[in-house]
Amino acid sequence: MNNNKKYFKVVTKCGHVGRRFYVPVQFAVIAESGKEAAKIARQYPRVKHQHKDAILQVKEISYEEFLSIKEVNNNDMYLHCHSRQEQNSLCDMASRIVEDPHFVKPIKHDKNARRERVEYKRKKFKAMTNINWMEEMYELAY
DSSP: OOTTOEEEEEEEEEOSSOTTEEEEEEEEEEESSHHHHHHHHHTSTTBOTTOTTOEEEEEEEOHHHHHHHHHHHHHOGGGGOOSHHHHHHHSOOTTTOEEOTTOOOOOOOOHHHHHHHHHHHHHHHHHHHHHHHHHHHHHHHO
């Protein structure tokens, strides 16, 4: 093994729990730098690859911590499920799910405000067309 390799704990956002939520999972990674460790962890299955902030934390750790994180992940049913149905039946997801603060919620429009705005624009348009019609009639009279 190369002496430049170090042990890192990388906390990531993992998915298959909905767009607005994620499950934080610690992965043990061997890499030369924290940046490389984050790049490796981003490619792991279940990590929300499309999120720019999928990597929550990168920390250098000892070999003993590395082994303990590996052991925890080997016993974690969430990381070994093959389908959403299996995940729901085997894992207690309610306690692990976290709401994503960067998720942009859809804008809910006020229907009454829109109706009022449309009605105002209709009246304004009608008044403008009446004025133009009257000007044309005035010009034809002379």
